[in-house]
Amino acid sequence: MKTASIFELLTFATLATAQPLPARSGRVVVREVPQEHSHERILRSVAASLNQNNPDGIQDPVFALLGNAAAAAGAGDIKDLDCLQQAVADQAFTNAKAAGDAQGMTDALIFRTLERNTAAVGQKSALCTSVQAVNPEIAALTQHQDPASDGAAEFNKQIALDLAVQIASIGGDPQAAIDSGTFAPGEIGDPTAAGNTCDDANDPEGCIFTQNLLVPDVTPDEINQAVASAGGSASTGTSAADVASTTTAATAPAATTAATSDTASSSSAQSNTADATVTGDLGTCAGGSPLIEFGPGFDGRKEDSFQPVDRATFNHGSAQNIAIIADFICGQLSSKCKAGADVVSACKAGQAAATANGVEGQAAADAFNAAFS
Known part of the structure; x- marks a missing residue:
């Protein structure tokens, strides 16, 4: 229903960070209606995990869901903005694992798969290609794509199923993968750049949930089948009990596991x-x-x-x-x-x-x- 300037984009982020941001140009940049706060409870959970140890100085997870022009203002030391979302999820997962926080780990996995804002209805967001995540659970995932983009239904369904398997592997509830879903497809070529979205930083649950706007990618039965096919369940992989005694340094074996699997x-x-x-x-x-x-x-x-x-x-x-x-x-x-x-x-x-x-x-x-x- 509207377009947004860079200044407005940063205003959305400021609501989440409550930190001063550098002045930006008022040049108008057309993009899809904002939705970065649609899954607000996931954002807040990931922010809490990230803040436990944030070596790259990322201001807030919300920047990772913005387009690159706006994301740059809060990316800290992350240079490849296409990889900011992965970097946030990877560090938040590492911190939650060190704290024995299974819910925090689950939310970090969900965050990695959330759709990023793009410049128009039907436009895909770029995948991270320059950096390999430390945690294999994060490395196995990527983000949802605009539901109006080519092949999105099949692509996003597989993202949700992959997410369910990873959640099950850490002892979480794989049905939580449904929460990663996005909105109904917008109209390609809509000059208003409007999609079927919502954006409310003041809704602690997330307006996509409270306004019943989420379109599930998968059914509960499909998730159960995917987890069963993967040989996993809530009792397999890294359980909450397993992570309770880990430390930040314990993430190194995860990277080693990935490297070992490559060799094997x-x-x-x-x-x-x-x-x-x-x-x-x-x-x-x-x-x-x-x-x-x-x-x-x-x-x-x-x-x-x-x-x-x-x-x-x-x-x-x-x-x-x-x-x-x-x-x-x-x-x-x-x-x-x-x-x-x-x-x-x-x-x-x-x-x-x-x-x-x-x-x-x-x-x-x-x-x-x-x-x-």
């Missing part, structure tokens, strides 16, 4: 992709591999999932939905690598083949990889 999966990657050869110009990523592997144990997961074979070049955590990994790799080939048009086209063709109806598991990875041959 290398032989699997070779067997999965032994027959795949990449042809074409990979640009600045020459010598790297844009292929995807499928298997167990990635990022400490119990369930099978997908991840890039070459995580040094294509740095992304694992996901149960191959579309998440394929979309990331294709985006990197185009933007970071400046790969040839033939390679980018092959990647997009592979993504389409891997996500076709009825294609799952190893067959999906094979379909994606075959497009590069």
